[in-house]
Amino acid sequence: MKQTTKQLIKKAILSVTLISSVSLLSNSAFARMEDDPVETKLMLDKFELGRVDGDTTMAWESGLWIGQDLNKFWLKSSGEQVAGKIEGTETQFLYSRALDPFWDIQAGIRHDTTADAKRNYLTLGIQGLAPYYFETDASLSFSKKGQVKLNAAFEYEMMLTQKLVLSPEVELNAYAKDDKPMGVASGLADVEAGIRLRYEIKREFAPYIGVNWAKKLGSTADLAKDAGEDTSESSVVLGIRAWY
């Protein structure tokens, strides 16, 4: 089992790398690239500390893309640590292609972990700016075992001043099947909402303060209760947002 997963990841990485080199090579060979150079953007959208039930929490949400105007490779990583212990991580490696002026379609692999288990998925999603300026990142992920995971996140930025930005956001996860080791059950499993106020000292660097609230729902909440865990938590967070 473990072997096949590794093979799957290896294959995926290999094919994506191949596609990427071919695409980049062909670009440099056939087209003048002055207008469309290969750029790299490294983003730490969130890096924050909070306190839940007396424990210090640390969470991050980051991304890296390499590519051109319409084609990019994305690495996305997010996770949470409670009292020094990693609670869960989500890592994605994606090929991203512009679908329309504001949307990219993204496909690749996803690797989720909890304290007890890990899962691999093939994932297909869209990322972009919806009308009324809602930053959207939504994907469907499929595991070998037939699990389907829906993840969707929306964020809005309100300019209080040119540098002070208030950004509410909401994220949810839903599953097709129960997956006890991962602590999730079929249906809408959890929803997380937050609001953060950041001050952009530079465009690239902004400290922020925020409130985060997370709740487990439905059968997933029952699983949590059975395990003696809280089904909801909220915390005040302090963090930084940076990119380069």
Add this chain to the structure above:
Amino acid sequence: MITNLDNKRRRFVKGLAVGGAVAGLGLTGCSTTQSLSSQSTKALKANHEAELTGKVFNLTIDEQRVNFTGKTRVATAINGTVPGPTLRWKEGETVTLNVTNNLSEVSSIHWHGMILDYRMDGVPGLSFDGIKPGETFTYRFKVNQSGTYWYHSHSGFQEQTGMHGVIVIEPKDAYPYKFDREYVVSLADWTDEDPKRVYGKLKKLSHYYNFNERTVGDLLKDIKKDGLSKTFGKRKMWNEMRMSQRDLSDVTGYTYTYLMNNSTPRKGWRGVFKAGEKVLLRFVNTSAMSFFDVRIPGLKMTVVASDGQYIQPVSVDEFRIGVAENYDVIVEPDGSQAYTIFAQSLGRSGYARGTLAPNETMTAAVPKVDPVPDLTHMDMGMDMSNMSGMDHSGMDMGGGSKKMDHSKMQMGNMAGGMDCSDPMHASMAACKNKDKPKMAGMDHSKMKMGDMSKMDHSKMKMGNMAGGMDCSDPMHASMAACKDKSKNMAGMDHSKMKMSSPMNGMDHSGMDMGGMDGMDKSSAKRVKHAATEYGPHVDMRAEAPRLGISDPGIGLRKNSRKVLTYADIKNLYPTKDKRKPSREIELHLTGNMSRYMWSINGVKYADAKPIELKFGERVRITLVNDTMMSHPMHLHGLWSELETGDDNYLPRKHTVIVQPGSKVSYLVTADARGRWAYHCHLLYHMLGMFREVKVV
């Protein structure tokens, strides 16, 4: 005319506070400079800005340390100066320019606005291979024109790092106007950042430099003023299209220090005059990305040349100068006071400034930068006749109806969805006086001429109309009554407008057809977009672009100053090639702001085929701006004869601003064979928004 003045009178103004431009007294007919066989350098003491005159010039391109902001940066210099020296040529002479590249990368110099052999035009890849490191390229061409022009690198982003200078060409014959003193006023935008990094930032976060976005505070103000539903109605389109109403310029004063004759706003440039003198100011916008709105509070400016070419003098308070454009203006300052030359950036994020004063010490107040304007629906090229909440179908335009009953217009609805700050609507009475149930002032810009044919204005109360008609409105400004306020509006007798017989009885004698042109062409005439304009690389398309020539432009509308528009510009001399264009080439300026991609007809330069013109043919080029940015379009090697209203006096331009959501057209005679560059002169747009024009 001042001619044949003794060359000894030519001298440079000494002791400039910052060492700005090169100046001469009575600069005409300088015979001795022509005879110089090699260049003579005359450096000014302050920052070594220099003027070179003669027939042979040796120019070197080097890296040079500069400090504009307190930080030392490396710029690209010509003959050791940033910007490069002003080159003064004489019409009719042949100049030789030996350009040596001491950089570690390929370089080039393009002589902007010069009509010459394409191999001398200095565009790597089209004219020649560029000047490789360590090499010298010799440009040699006959100077067949006079006026103010400029030169700059056509390689990479070297232009942004200071590699540009001004060209002044003395006319063979006398100047058609008098002046006693002249100054070059060059405007530039300097950044301490590496231009590659600027470009990268725009790719990663296109609004990186925009610190004039609308905030929550503005939203609350709007709600307080207009109410919730109207506010959301007004913003609906922007929200749905994910466009910013403050997307005025990509790169701003956040990184730019705006320079006038190489002087920062803090220092300011200084030009000295004597009482009673007429001063010729040669404005050149040598910026990479910045449009400037230029005025000299307290002084009228008489614009005498545009893009180096003489025009019929027009007196203005202010003009917008796009990147790469030139305007020569004459001012007659009062000898007892100082004046500020104020050049604010279009995006209102900063300004360049200078002082005109009778001595070295006198100063003048520096005006505040104007408020940041909001782009309107018009700037998006929206079809105004079709906007929701502004449905004109309520207008009884019915066949043969003798009376246009405005009372049937649902003004309640209209006011609701209508943006009164929008120049297209502001003249409507409903905007001015919401209590009035009827539209006293009729906005002609809305009227389709086809529909007008069924209309009889004889019943209209002209008194009301005059009241409601706003002369600062671009659509009306060119009407005779607006131009000559002494004329009674009532004298514009619309009762004679029998539109049914195709405009026959209409008294056009006093009306400027340029303006009329704007009316019929712009009114809801939809354009077609090529299939290549659809896709992730294009974020909007103007559905009904208006003719932009009589619009002073975003931020300058109704500012109570007389602002130069293209409709004001008429060639001093009759149009040389009177032929009608044999065909029309319509090009759409396209892009995706958020991805920061720019193209023409949705196709970027790298993927585009050249535009072919047959040698000798005369064509009309119509440019449609499908973006929210103004683009200064520069056609190399061939004049762009801008259709500003009078075909007999078409002004010749080398760079033409196409305003957002609008269109503009010009005639081109393909009288020079070769491969020419044709592009947006915004440095970070031109890589994609570029075409080769092949004259074969």
